[in-house]
Amino acid sequence: MMKKFILSLFASMLLSTAIWAQAQNGAGTGNLADAKAKFAKETIDFGKTQLNKPVTVDFEFTNITKEPLLIEAARASCGCTTPKWTKEPILPGKKGTITATYSANGVGQQNKTIWVKFKGVDQDKELHLTGTVEN
Structure with missing residues (x-):
């Protein structure tokens, strides 16, 4: 009887610790970057453009923390998309x-991804650039 009680107590403590650790790490609450920056749009549709006519869009965001926010890097899903970002702390x-510039070098529906790395956040923020390139 005492052995079952101790095992139950231990299991409860272990579960409580796991739940607390998830809460501290933000697991199950979405991307931690969402707790740092609020994007006006996470997907921008550039509409239609012509082949080889570059398209540039701006993903604007607001620092929603009480500390300066720094973007360490931004990278795109392909070499046809070039991201540039605010370099100084926000x-x-x-x-x-x-700012993402897509070279529009392929015909058809396009969906390009930009991953943004904020300082102090392990998980990248994912942004999307979509549209159609016509010949």
Whole structure:
């Protein structure tokens, strides 16, 4: 009887610790980057463009923390998309921008991904650029 009680107590403590650790790490609450920056749009549709006519869009975001926010890197799903971003720290409540230029070198429906790495956040923020390239 005492052995079952101790095992139950131990299991409860283990489960409580796991739940607390998930809460601290943000597991199950979505991307931790969402707790740092609020994007006006996470997907931008550039509409229709012509083959080999580059398209540029701006992903604007606001720092929703109480500390300066720094983008360490931004990378695209292919070499046809080039991201540029605000290099200096973004102060609390201020806006930053990630500019993505797509070279429009393929005909048809396009869906390009940009991954943004914020300092202090392990998981990248994912943004999408979509549209159609016509010949």
